[in-house]
Amino acid sequence: MGIKFDLLQTDSGCKARAGMFHTEHGSVETPAFMPVGTIGTVKTLTSQELRECRVQIMLGNTYHLYLRPGLEVLQEFGGLHRFNQWSGPILTDSGGFQVYSLDELKKVTTEGVEFASHWDGSRHFFTPERVVDIQRIIGSDIMMVLDYLTGNPADYSISREAHLHTVEWAKRSRTHFLSTEPYYGFQQYQFGIVQGGIYKDLRAASIEEICNIEFDGYAIGGLAVGESLEERNEITDFCTDRLPTELPRYLMGVGKPQDILDSIELGVDMFDCVIPTRNARNGTVFTHQGKLMIRNAKHKLNSNPIEQGCDCFTCQNYSLGYLHHLFRVREMLGYRLATIHNIHFYQRLVKEAREAILEDRFQTFKKAFLTEYHG
Amino acid sequence: MGIKFDLLQTDSGCKARAGMFHTEHGSVETPAFMPVGTIGTVKTLTSQELRECRVQIMLGNTYHLYLRPGLEVLQEFGGLHRFNQWSGPILTDSGGFQVYSLDELKKVTTEGVEFASHWDGSRHFFTPERVVDIQRIIGSDIMMVLDYLTGNPADYSISREAHLHTVEWAKRSRTHFLSTEPYYGFQQYQFGIVQGGIYKDLRAASIEEICNIEFDGYAIGGLAVGESLEERNEITDFCTDRLPTELPRYLMGVGKPQDILDSIELGVDMFDCVIPTRNARNGTVFTHQGKLMIRNAKHKLNSNPIEQGCDCFTCQNYSLGYLHHLFRVREMLGYRLATIHNIHFYQRLVKEAREAILEDRFQTFKKAFLTEYHG
Numbered sequence: 001m002g003i004k005f006d007l008l009q010t011d012s013g014c015k016a017r018a019g020m021f022h023t024e025h026g027s028v029e030t031p032a033f034m035p036v037g038t039i040g041t042v043k044t045l046t047s048q049e050l051r052e053c054r055v056q057i058m059l060g061n062t063y064h065l066y067l068r069p070g071l072e073v074l075q076e077f078g079g080l081h082r083f084n085q086w087s088g089p090i091l092t093d094s095g096g097f098q099v100y101s102l103d104e105l106k107k108v109t110t111e112g113v114e115f116a117s118h119w120d121g122s123r124h125f126f127t128p129e130r131v132v133d134i135q136r137i138i139g140s141d142i143m144m145v146l147d148y149l150t151g152n153p154a155d156y157s158i159s160r161e162a163h164l165h166t167v168e169w170a171k172r173s174r175t176h177f178l179s180t181e182p183y184y185g186f187q188q189y190q191f192g193i194v195q196g197g198i199y200k201d202l203r204a205a206s207i208e209e210i211c212n213i214e215f216d217g218y219a220i221g222g223l224a225v226g227e228s229l230e231e232r233n234e235i236t237d238f239c240t241d242r243l244p245t246e247l248p249r250y251l252m253g254v255g256k257p258q259d260i261l262d263s264i265e266l267g268v269d270m271f272d273c274v275i276p277t278r279n280a281r282n283g284t285v286f287t288h289q290g291k292l293m294i295r296n297a298k299h300k301l302n303s304n305p306i307e308q309g310c311d312c313f314t315c316q317n318y319s320l321g322y323l324h325h326l327f328r329v330r331e332m333l334g335y336r337l338a339t340i341h342n343i344h345f346y347q348r349l350v351k352e353a354r355e356a357i358l359e360d361r362f363q364t365f366k367k368a369f370l371t372e373y374h375g
Numbered sequence: 376m377g378i379k380f381d382l383l384q385t386d387s388g389c390k391a392r393a394g395m396f397h398t399e400h401g402s403v404e405t406p407a408f409m410p411v412g413t414i415g416t417v418k419t420l421t422s423q424e425l426r427e428c429r430v431q432i433m434l435g436n437t438y439h440l441y442l443r444p445g446l447e448v449l450q451e452f453g454g455l456h457r458f459n460q461w462s463g464p465i466l467t468d469s470g471g472f473q474v475y476s477l478d479e480l481k482k483v484t485t486e487g488v489e490f491a492s493h494w495d496g497s498r499h500f501f502t503p504e505r506v507v508d509i510q511r512i513i514g515s516d517i518m519m520v521l522d523y524l525t526g527n528p529a530d531y532s533i534s535r536e537a538h539l540h541t542v543e544w545a546k547r548s549r550t551h552f553l554s555t556e557p558y559y560g561f562q563q564y565q566f567g568i569v570q571g572g573i574y575k576d577l578r579a580a581s582i583e584e585i586c587n588i589e590f591d592g593y594a595i596g597g598l599a600v601g602e603s604l605e606e607r608n609e610i611t612d613f614c615t616d617r618l619p620t621e622l623p624r625y626l627m628g629v630g631k632p633q634d635i636l637d638s639i640e641l642g643v644d645m646f647d648c649v650i651p652t653r654n655a656r657n658g659t660v661f662t663h664q665g666k667l668m669i670r671n672a673k674h675k676l677n678s679n680p681i682e683q684g685c686d687c688f689t690c691q692n693y694s695l696g697y698l699h700h701l702f703r704v705r706e707m708l709g710y711r712l713a714t715i716h717n718i719h720f721y722q723r724l725v726k727e728a729r730e731a732i733l734e735d736r737f738q739t740f741k742k743a744f745l746t747e748y749h750g
Contacts, residue, residue: 044707069700325444
C-alpha cells in the first residue's frame with residue numbers, strides 16, 4: 001500500500017544512494033531533481049519538452065493551483081495530469097511555504113492558516129485536512145503535508161513551537177489522508193515533513209514523531225531558507241542518519257548544483273528548486289565550468305552552443321550568440337531555450353550522480369565535478 | 376538568372392493563381408503566407424515549430440535586424456539562416472515601413488531617410504543602395520527595395536510625389552543590386568514595389584515604370600494602411616490586371632483571413648501580416664467559425680481543443696480550458712501555443728486555397744469558407 005522504493009545501491013564511501021520509486025504514472029530514478037511547475041506548467045515549456053529534457057517527475061505548487069485554475073477546473077478536467085498533459089509523476093507541495101512567504105496578511109492558528117490571494121486579495125483558509133483534500137483534487141502522485149513554518153533564522157523557542165505544531169498537523173494530515181480516497185483511480189502517496197530548524201534535539205524529536213506516523217516518504221523542511229551552508233549540511237547529515245533507509249528522502253528547495261551534490265552525498269534522494277528555471281529566464285545558464293551569463297557582451301559573436309557536448313535541444317540547435325541576441329531583444333524564445341538547457345543540465349547532473357553511485361564512485365565524481373565547476 | 380516561378384493554374388472563374396517559386400533554400404507553393412519574424416524569430420517559436428506549422432517561407436524585418444543583432448553579428452554568423460537556424464527561404468522587407476512608422480524624428484530626402492533607433496536613439500541613414508547592402512549581409516533569399524512612403528490616406532499630390540521618388544529609388548536599388556554579389560554563396564532575388572496610393576493613374580504609371588526596371592517579382596505597397604476594404608480590393612484588382620503574369624505578386628501587410636481570400640481571388644500570390652502572431656499573443660485565435668477569445672470565461676471548463684479537427688500541435692495536445700488558464704496566469708506557454716495554432720491556421724488557409732485553385736473551384740471554396748467564418 002505504501003510507495004515502493006527500491007534502494008539499489010549505497011556508495012561505500014559516503015551516504016549517497018541510488019534507487020527508484022514507483023507511481024502509477026511511472027517510475028522515478030533517484031537521486032531525482034523535480035523542476036518546479038508552479039501553476040501547472042514549468043514556465044515556458046510544454047510537457048513534451050520536459051520529457052525531452054529527461055525529466056521524470058515534476059512539482060506543482062498547491063497554493064498556486066488552488067487559486068488558479070482552481071479546484072472546480074482541476075476536478076472537471078480529472079486532475080492536473082489531464083489538464084497540463086504531463087503524464088509522468090507529479091509531486092505537490094502543501095502550499096505552506098507560499099502562504100508563509102506572502103506579504104499579504106496571514107493569520108496562523110493551531111487550526112490552520114488564513115491568507116489572502118496574491119491575485120485578488122480574496123481570503124482563504126488552509127488546514128492540514130483541507131490541504132489533503134486539495135491535493136486529492138489536484139491528483140498529484142505524491143502529496144506533502146501542511147507544515148508549520150517560522151521565519152528564518154528562528155530561535156529555539158520558535159523552532160520548538162513550529163516543530164510541535166508540525167507534528168500535530170502531520171497526524172491530522174495522515175488521519176485525513178487515510179480516511180479519504182483518490183478521485184481519479186490511481187494511488188496517491190503522502191510524505192511527512194521534518195522540522196526543527198537548526199537545533200538537533202528538535203530535529204531528532206521531529207524525526208521520531210513524524211516517522212512514527214508512518215508516511216510514504218520523508219522531507220527535510222525548513223532548510224534552504226537563509227541558514228549557512230555548514231548548518232544546512234550538518235542538519236541534513238543529522239536527519240539522514242535518523243530517517244528510515246527504506247523510504248525516499250526529499251530535501252525541499254535545494255538548490256545549486258554543488259548543494260545538490262553535497263546533499264546526495266549525505267543521503268538525500270529527491271530535490272526541487274526554482275534555480276534552474278528562474279535563472280534561465282534571467283539569462284543565467286549552467287555549464288560544467290559554472291554559470292554563464294547569456295547577456296554578457298562577450299558572447300555576441302559566439303557561434304558555439306552554450307556548452308560543447310551538451311545534447312539538449314538548445315545546444316544541438318542554437319548558438320550562444322543567437323541566445324545573446326534573443327535575450328538582448330527580450331524575445332520569449334530566449335527564455336524557453338535557456339530553460340530547456342538548465343533543466344537538461346540538472347537532469348544530467350542527477351543522472352551522472354546516480355551512475356557514479358551505482359558504480360560506487362560518487363565522491364570521485366563529485367570531486368571531479370567541483371574541480372571543473374566554479375559556481 | 377531571375378527567380379523561377381511556375382504558374383501552375385489560374386482559376387477559370389477569377390484571377391486566383393496556384394504556383395510555385397524556387398530559391399536555393401527551397402521551393403514555395405503559392406498562394407503563400409509568410410509569418411513575420413521581426414527580429415530573426417517568429418515570436419515565441421523555434422524554427423522547428425515553424426516547419427511543423429507547414430511554413431514554407433518566413434519574413435524578416437530589415438530595420439529590426441539592422442539594429443539588433445546588427446550587421447557585424449549577421450556577417451560573422453554567415454547570414455540570418457545560420458543565425459536563427461531557419462533553413463527555408465527568407466524574404467526581408469526594406470525597413471522603409473518601420474522607419475516611416477517611427478515616432479522618433481526622421482528626415483526624408485531624395486537621397487534617403489534618416490531615423491533614430493527605437494532602442495537607443497542612435498541615428499542612422501538608409502538609402503536605396505544601403506538597404507541592398509544590408510539585405511546582402513542579412514542574406515535573405517528575396518529582398519525588397521526601399522520605397523518612399525506617405526502617410527495614409529494621402530492626397531493626390533503627395534501620392535504622386537511618393538510614386539516618383541519610389542521609381543527613382545527602385546532604379547537605384549536595382550542598379551546597386553545588379554552590381555553587387557551575394558555574400559554567402561546562394562542566389563538572392565529582388566522584388567520591386569508598386570506605389571501610387573488609391574489613384575489608378577498613379578498605380579498604372581508606377582507599374583509601368585517599376586516593371587520596366589525588371590525585378591524578380593512585384594509587391595503592391597501602400598495598401599493595408601487605412602484605406603477602405605473596397606478601395607484596397609479595387610486597387611489590388613487594378614494592379615494585378617497590369618502586373619506580369621509570369622512573376623510572383625506580393626500584397627504587403629495583408630491581412631485577415633477574409634482579406635487574404637479576397638486578394639487571392641484578385642491574383643495575389645504572396646502575403647505577410649502580423650495578425651496571426653500578434654493576435655495569438657493577445658489571446659485571439661482563429662477557427663473556421665471565426666475568431667475566438669481565449670480569455671473569455673466561458674472557455675474555463677472546455678476540454679476540447681481550440682478547433683476540432685485541427686492537426687496543429689496545440690490542438691492535438693492541449694485543451695481550450697488549459698489555454699484559458701495559461702492566459703489567465705500569463706504563462707508564456709500560452710502565447711506559444713496560441714501562436715502555433717494561428718500560424719498553422721493561416722498555412723492551412725493558403726494551402727486549402729491553393730488546392731481549390733488547382734481543382735478550379737476557388738470561388739466555391741471561398742464562399743464556403745466565408746459562410747462558416749464570421750470575422
